[in-house]
Amino acid sequence: MNQARPEYLRPALIVGAAAGILSGLPVLSLVNCLCCLWILGGAAFAVKLLSQATPIVLKPSDGALEGALTGVIAAVSHTIVSLAFPPNIESARRVLEWLSSMGIEQPANIDGLLEGTSRFMSPTWMIIGLFFTAVMFALIGVLGGIIGVSLFGKKPASAVPAAPPEAPPQPPSSGPGDAS
Amino acid sequence: MNPPENGGFPGGPARTVRRVYFWTAAGTIVWLAAIVSAPWLAAGRATARVGTLLYAAFAPVCHQIPERCFQFHGRPLAVCGRCLGIYAGFALGLALYPLVRGFSTLRLPTARVFILTVLPMAVDGAAGVLGLWDSPIGVRFATGAVWGVLLPFYFVTGAADLLGTRRARREARALENRAGTT
Numbered sequence: 001m002n003q004a005r006p007e008y009l010r011p012a013l014i015v016g017a018a019a020g021i022l023s024g025l026p027v028l029s030l031v032n033c034l035c036c037l038w039i040l041g042g043a044a045f046a047v048k049l050l051s052q053a054t055p056i057v058l059k060p061s062d063g064a065l066e067g068a069l070t071g072v073i074a075a076v077s078h079t080i081v082s083l084a085f086p087p088n089i090e091s092a093r094r095v096l097e098w099l100s101s102m103g104i105e106q107p108a109n110i111d112g113l114l115e116g117t118s119r120f121m122s123p124t125w126m127i128i129g130l131f132f133t134a135v136m137f138a139l140i141g142v143l144g145g146i147i148g149v150s151l152f153g154k155k156p157a158s159a160v161p162a163a164p165p166e167a168p169p170q171p172p173s174s175g176p177g178d179a180s
Numbered sequence: 181m182n183p184p185e186n187g188g189f190p191g192g193p194a195r196t197v198r199r200v201y202f203w204t205a206a207g208t209i210v211w212l213a214a215i216v217s218a219p220w221l222a223a224g225r226a227t228a229r230v231g232t233l234l235y236a237a238f239a240p241v242c243h244q245i246p247e248r249c250f251q252f253h254g255r256p257l258a259v260c261g262r263c264l265g266i267y268a269g270f271a272l273g274l275a276l277y278p279l280v281r282g283f284s285t286l287r288l289p290t291a292r293v294f295i296l297t298v299l300p301m302a303v304d305g306a307a308g309v310l311g312l313w314d315s316p317i318g319v320r321f322a323t324g325a326v327w328g329v330l331l332p333f334y335f336v337t338g339a340a341d342l343l344g345t346r347r348a349r350r351e352a353r354a355l356e357n358r359a360g361t362t
Contacts, residue, residue: 060337060338061341064338064339064342129240132240133240137241142339150288
């Protein structure tokens with residue numbers, strides 16, 4: 001039962017880092033509004049890379065592990081990118097005022113939302129946020145990874161009888177009929 | 181698509197699948213309760229911090245735009261209508277799981293079923309992003325729910341397979357150790 005295990009870390013590192021960065025960038029992060037697509041799709045893509053890199057037929061458990069790993073790595077890179085692009089409350093307020101002057105309605109509790117955002121920028125909140133993000137992204141990654149196995153995983157070989165093994169080389173005979 | 185994966189389950193996977201199923205159901209109830217209770221907790225004076233924490237917990241996975249969220253106690257839920265649809269659909273899918281799949285087999289849904297269930301949400305979402313139409317919150321909820329119904333069939337299968345595989349590896353290691361000591 002000592003099965004070979006695929007190399008999970010490499011695809012998870014590559015795809016997880018990319019998915020986390022895309023999830024943290026100001027405009028591109030909106031894609032996550034579609035069912036956390038960067039993370040879900042990223043985990044599925046990581047499984048596709050894993051499947052290409054290994055001759056092993058992947059099982060749902062491989063997808064789950066790969067997806068969870070991708071999600072956790074994405075959470076870390078998402079947090080780092082979020083630190084690099086902190087939301088500028090004053091700029092946001094100015095943009096909202098400009099939108100209001102154009103006649104575009106704003107949510108009634110927009111001030112509360114902005115205040116709430118600024119409150120979550122302390123180091124303590126960052127660590128709590130990283131924990132929650134890691135849990136959420138890992139769960140979504142698990143789903144994406146298992147979906148990836150069902151979509152991109154290699155199918156197990158069908159029950160075609162294998163070719164017989166080659167006959168071992170005959171030892172050199174020294175009989176009389178041996179023409180050399 | 182994938183054949184039954186009973187490799188790590190000498191006596192069949194039923195016991196492991198059942199255990200994963202019940203833990204997933206418990207987690208789903210807690211998840212949905214957190215979404216619905218966030219506005220109620222945020223409205224209370226003593227519980228406002230807990231409510232704020234719940235909103236923050238769901239922020240990485242949802243835009244939480246108030247106009248696109250169902251309201252409770254005069255405040256938006258912790259996730260948008262589409263996300264709520266996905267989670268509610270997940271709960272419905274879990275309820276259907278024993279009837280559709282049972283506990284004795286591990287099989288992932290086919291690619292065709294995947295495409296059929298994801299298509300309504302993908303079309304609605306893409307059209308919204310491209311500005312072709314702006315669907316009402318009920319449609320967002322419904323398309324999310326259709327997709328969500330399928331998800332437990334992936335999650336329970338994958339998690340049960342993971343547990344079975346880990347157990348099989350642990351037992352193999354224990355056997356090797358025992359053989360090494362004797």
